Amino acid sequence: MLDLHSHIVPEIDDGSVSLEVTKDMLINAYNEGTRCICATSHYISGDFQIQKEIYDEKFLSVSKLGEEIGIQVVKGLEVYLTPNLLELYKEGKIWCINEKNYMLIELPMREIPLYTEDVLYNLRLCGVTPIIAHPERNFKIANNLDVLKDLLEQGNLAQINAGSLTGLYGSAIKETALKLVEKNMIHFIGSDAHNNGNRDTSISSGINQIKKINQDLFLWIVDNEEKILSGEGVYPLEIKNEKKKGFLSRLFKK
Numbered sequence: 001m002l003d004l005h006s007h008i009v010p011e012i013d014d015g016s017v018s019l020e021v022t023k024d025m026l027i028n029a030y031n032e033g034t035r036c037i038c039a040t041s042h043y044i045s046g047d048f049q050i051q052k053e054i055y056d057e058k059f060l061s062v063s064k065l066g067e068e069i070g071i072q073v074v075k076g077l078e079v080y081l082t083p084n085l086l087e088l089y090k091e092g093k094i095w096c097i098n099e100k101n102y103m104l105i106e107l108p109m110r111e112i113p114l115y116t117e118d119v120l121y122n123l124r125l126c127g128v129t130p131i132i133a134h135p136e137r138n139f140k141i142a143n144n145l146d147v148l149k150d151l152l153e154q155g156n157l158a159q160i161n162a163g164s165l166t167g168l169y170g171s172a173i174k175e176t177a178l179k180l181v182e183k184n185m186i187h188f189i190g191s192d193a194h195n196n197g198n199r200d201t202s203i204s205s206g207i208n209q210i211k212k213i214n215q216d217l218f219l220w221i222v223d224n225e226e227k228i229l230s231g232e233g234v235y236p237l238e239i240k241n242e243k244k245k246g247f248l249s250r251l252f253k254k
């Protein structure tokens with residue numbers, strides 16, 4: 001399986017604190033059935049801007065460790081949504097998964113900024129497909145799934161955190177995560193691992209949840225993860241709408 005989201009590169013963000021920890025994270029990932037992991041370090045324009053050269057150098061050691069353990073490690077970033085993403089991309093300051101054309105983008109937790117659709121649209125015009133990181137953790141989306149539905153129908157994709165499906169972030173986020181899986185509203189799974197403790201690289205329980213709830217979606221994920229790495233286009237499953245209640249059930253509703 002592919003783990004699309006991890007902070008496995010050491011000493012670069014709030015993720016792994018050393019190459020030793022990275023090694024433990026990779027071993028755990030291997031034991032969890034992960035065979036490819038994206039090293040998606042945080043990038044926050046104006047606040048936390050990783051230099052490409054420093055990332056590349058650290059990535060190399062992680063990639064070598066991965067090879068020894070049996071996991072392919074690919075480049076990536078978790079880019080925080082700001083209005084200037086297209087400029088940053090054109091300037092080579094931010095990059096996509098495996099340096100192809102899918103970009104993991106983090107929305108603010110409490111809101112959907114007014115410029116969200118425009119920024120994502122402009123990236124798509126430039127051939128970059130945004131993947132929204134853990135939408136189940138965004139308050140606006142949790143309160144109204146149509147907010148995410150609109151973004152997906154515009155051509156964006158979404159990645160769910162495995163931990164959201166197992167209750168790591170609480171029951172409310174778990175409930176939202178399960179609904180997103182039921183409705184085909186996510187396309188990839190990631191550990192969002194930050195360490196080898198409470199935020200580790202485990203994804204198998206989350207994957208099993210997806211398999212149990214929505215077998216078609218599980219098969220879609222397996223079929224399409226390779227395409228993200230090679231930059232090929234994907235064709236998401238149709239979003240399932242709320243089942244409309246029949247006249248009789250509405251009439252006899254308690």
Ligand SMILES: [Fe+2]
Pocket residue numbers: 005006007078192
């Ligand atoms: Fe993350």
